[in-house]
Amino acid sequence: MKEHLMRIWRFHEFGPIENLQLDEVPTPEPGADESLVELEYAALNPADKFLVNKMYPRPGKPPMAVGRDGSGRIVKPGNSGRFKEGDSVVILRSDIGVRRDGTLAEFVTVPEESLAPLPDGWSFEEGAAAPLVHLTAWRALVHQGEIHPGQTVLVTGSSGGVGTAAIQLAKAFGCRVFAMSRKEEKRKELLDLGADHALDSSDPGKMEEEAKAILGEERVHLVVENLGGPFLQTSINLSGEHGRILVIGLLAGLKSEIVLGQIIFKQTRIEGVQVGAWTAEEAQIAWAGIVEKLDASNQRPVIDQVFPFEEVQEAFTRLDEGPLGKVLVRVKD
Secondary structure (H helix, E strand, C coil), X not given: CCCCEEEEEEECCCCCHHHEEEEEEECCCCCCCEEEEEEEEEECCHHHHHHHCCCXXXXXXXXXXXXXXXXXXXXXXXXXXXXXXXCEEEECCCCECCCECCCCECEEEEEHHHEEECCCCCCHHHHHHCHHHHHHHHHHHHHHCCCCCCCEEEECCCCCHHHHHHHHHHHHCCCEEEEEECCHHHHHHHXXXXXXXXXXXXXXXXXXXXXXXXXCCCCEEEEEECCECCHHHHHHHHEEEEEEEEECCCCCECCCCCCHHHHHHHCCEEEECCHHXXXXXXXXXXXXXXXXXXXXXXXXXXXXXXXXXXXXXXXXXXXXXXXXXXXXXXXXX
16 A cells, blocks of 8 residues: 655754755554644744754654644544544644644644634634634633733733734733834734734833823733843833733743842732643633634734745744734645
8 A cells, every 4th residue: 555645844953943844754643532634724933943943841852843733624533523534623732843743744643632623714724823822822811810801911022923812812801901012013003903002112111101101000910921031120010019920932031130129019920821731621621712702802813924835934034023923834735
């Protein structure tokens, strides 16, 4: 019997993202509790590059494909009884693209507990773009941040995938949202996305002054911190008593210098957010809540650009440019 081959983007040794190369390998066989998914779209995340750079904890061993988000159709269902051949699905947070081959491939095997049906009325592009960033934002806002309607939320690093997801979900919960960007064009786009205010983040100190001028005596209840570096102290300064700062990203620096007295006086809670801490069951519950909120508020994940499968390197270059929303790869022609 002739072996069926597929195309897959793999790195054979850790290093720069340019180490990813297009290979041809046998199509994998799913285990009993897995489905074989033929991918339509994959979405890129900054952590994909960190993993290839060996800057991510406990990565899989090369050769390996990265890619944590994807959508497609079931080719061979597993034994859970949840799916059948031809079902349209999305991939939720799992070891896919972390410790085993990811979605930058024509086919991928996925534990069925980490698959969900493509939401009704959603395109495959939207299904690939949403899961990881919205699950991360949901964990920050809902699971750890205990968000409530009427609160004020600051989203730093607003234009990235998690940033746009956090804006969408915070607005869906009825919150006032401060977004930020260094570029005027992006600030306008963030306002169009639903943010109530879009601050110029070129200078953290001036941004803080602008925010305080708008807030008056009020302060921020919750911060989704995607930047770190000097922005963490700004987030502390803008937080009110019992404020929560949920640290997700480190795009502005791995180290921050902060004033401890303010944390004590304000009783500020600063926590790290790790989407990998979800169990499969918890991720399914959170995903259902995400879809319900987005559908009820007539929102869909923000997509910046879609690249053909052969242009994965160009797609990562676009990701480095700081787009508004998600960068996708069209796997299937």
